[in-house]
Amino acid sequence: MRYFVxxxxxGKAYHGWQNQPNAITVxxxxxxxxxxxxxxxxxxxxxxxxxxxxxxxxxxxxxxFDLMPSPSDLAQRLNNYLPTDIAIKDICSVTPDAxxxxxxxxxTYEYWLVQEKNPFYSESAHFIWSVLDIEAxxxxxxxxxxxxxxECFSKTNTDVKTFLCKIKKAxxxxxxxxxxxxxxxxxxxxxxxxxxxxxxxxxxxGKKSPEVIRAIIESKNRSMAGxxxxxxxxYLTKIRYPEKLFNE
Numbered sequence: 001m002r003y004f005v006x007x008x009x010x011g012k013a014y015h016g017w018q019n020q021p022n023a024i025t026v027x028x029x030x031x032x033x034x035x036x037x038x039x040x041x042x043x044x045x046x047x048x049x050x051x052x053x054x055x056x057x058x059x060x061x062x063x064x065f066d067l068m069p070s071p072s073d074l075a076q077r078l079n080n081y082l083p084t085d086i087a088i089k090d091i092c093s094v095t096p097d098a099x100x101x102x103x104x105x106x107x108t109y110e111y112w113l114v115q116e117k118n119p120f121y122s123e124s125a126h127f128i129w130s131v132l133d134i135e136a137x138x139x140x141x142x143x144x145x146x147x148x149x150x151e152c153f154s155k156t157n158t159d160v161k162t163f164l165c166k167i168k169k170a171x172x173x174x175x176x177x178x179x180x181x182x183x184x185x186x187x188x189x190x191x192x193x194x195x196x197x198x199x200x201x202x203x204x205x206g207k208k209s210p211e212v213i214r215a216i217i218e219s220k221n222r223s224m225a226g227x228x229x230x231x232x233x234x235y236l237t238k239i240r241y242p243e244k245l246f247n248e
Contacts, residue, residue: 053231132204198226
């Protein structure tokens with residue numbers, strides 16, 4: 001049977017989601033936990049790959065295993081086994097062909113900024129002391145919804161076959177003591193959100209005008225966009241799937 005795992009993690013200690021030689025990753029730790037508790041080699045496939053230091057408030061992965069009597073019991077046992085920076089919310093059975101990555105309809109990320117020194121955000125948000133023009137940043141962010149080719153924001157020398165993404169939401173909002181950028185799309189390229197945020201910050205700092213975002217996108221040139229912001233402020237917050245994938 002196939003199962004979906006819903007979980008979250010704080011990414012500081014990990015070199016991203018995907019397994020790598022000579023580096024600890026979230027996928028590696030999750031696979032080791034499941035394999036130990038189920039006493040059988042378990043491979044998990046995630047909804048996507050987050051870079052080193054990026055966090056996930058909601059992540060999904062799937063794995064195959066013989067019918068188990070209580071997935072909820074396994075979730076509790078796995079929580080007791082895993083380190084404190086990874087938390088399992090649920091394990092549930094899904095249709096045999098359900099795929100954590102390819103069946104995802106859309107994903108949402110947040111990027112957190114703080115504008116005054118705060119020790120509680122030192123490892124979880126990016127600090128910008130300068131005054132930002134939020135209106136200009138949102139004006140430029142709205143332009144993102146008019147395009148689909150975002151090669152200019154993609155990590156160079158990547159192995160993707162297409163740079164097309166459908167962005168459904170891109171907005172900056174003040175949320176209590178944080179300035180939060182929220183972006184939703186059907187898919188994201190490697191480093192895409194951090195490059196977009198870096199570009200919008202240059203606009204907010206007055207280094208570029210909001211109108212220049214069109215030229216940057218149409219150039220398809222990574223060097224035209226802004227520098228990538230630090231990973232510690234980036235959170236994968238939501239992944240949406242068709243309801244039909246989940247068994248009652």
